[in-house]
């Protein structure tokens with residue numbers, strides 16, 4: 296196998312650091328060629344000294360002098376700013392770009408990477424939520440694969456291997472249900488950010504952890520599945536499976552269901568996206584059925600977890616509606632993390648933003664940029680008003 300040169304957008308995050316572990320475990324196959332971060336300059340410096348990439352980028356330009364000085368003794372190129380992220384992914388030596396940034400900010404560099412012909416290992420699901428149609432179109436034009444990193448989509452992708460000619464009846468996305476799975480509405484009203492950040496099965500960045508607690512993460516994954524696998528909304532089902540052992544399933548037209556199982560560990564889907572279509576031997580902990588807990592399944596409750604219903608509604612309406620939901624969600628999650636909104640009110644602000652924002656049935660790139668700005672402004676105003 297030729298060594299793949301990998302650019303990691305968001306190397307200091309949960310996915311980014313686990314991707315570096317995968318690279319470190321397979322030095323003959325992979326090289327960390329570009330590392331990038333938003334603010335965490337000290338962590339980026341430490342990563343650069345360990346992995347010796349060709350280049351590093353810090354999105355927040357205020358940290359540039361410190362980063363440059365700290366790496367001055369090494370032959371590592373140092374850049375700063377959001378635009379530098381878009382430029383660096385176009386480097387001709389890069390084979391694959393792992394999009395492990397969080398939120399809408401991942402869209403633009405992903406577009407640049409696709410246009411430059413890079414394979415995409417996609418962790419940043421917001422990119423597909425916001426602009427799935429555009430991304431698919433670009434990926435087709437530039438003949439680049441979009442390889443899923445999200446564990447559910449990796450599971451579906453693995454179930455589909457060897458099934459090219461066999462139509463899918465439906466996919467079944469599993470959801471852990473998060474820390475509030477068994478909470479009453481009254482308990483949800485009093486939920487604190489510390490409780491929401493305590494995910495039962497996965498250690499992830501703050502934003503996706505809140506999205507998991509509110510089920511918006513699962514709603515986004517439904518939209519992500521539509522674009523990755525070319526499905527209709529009615530073909531995407533969600534089932535709550537609190538143990539997170541079955542990562543997702545595919546049902547074919549003969550009724551047969553294939554599932555992918557394993558311990559919850561993101562290093563496996565990250566590695567599969569890197570090594571696809573091959574599998575690489577590794578030393579990750581194995582699932583042992585003799586000690587495995589009982590696997591259980593429940594219907595998701597869209598009354599307590601309204602975000603899942605809102606995401607399905609956005610998917611049905613199409614156009615820029617998922618982009619509106621994403622922007623409003625980023626605003627309310629940031630507010631929840633500042634203790635400025637209650638847990639259930641996050642959904643109410645998102646629903647009100649969906650009702651007020653300008654709907655566009657066939658958005659182009661510039662429309663997404665406008666929509667994102669408008670929906671953020673609306674959601675912030677709705678949050679400030681008491682009447683929503």
Ligand code: NAD
Pocket residue numbers: 304305306307308309310311331332333334335354394395396397398400418419420421444445446497498499500501502503561
């Ligand atoms: P995180 O918050 O731990 O890390 C985010 C990374 O992106 C950091 O390196 C940060 O510096 C960088 N970043 C954030 N905002 C940026 C900006 N504006 N410009 C440049 N860089 C920026 O998040 P995470 O949990 O690693 O999640 C990353 C993405 O992967 C998200 O889209 C998430 O939904 C998705 N994902 C994560 C997991 C998981 O297990 N953590 C699983 C599936 C999907």
Ligand code: MG
Pocket residue numbers: 445446447516
């Ligand atoms: Mg997931």
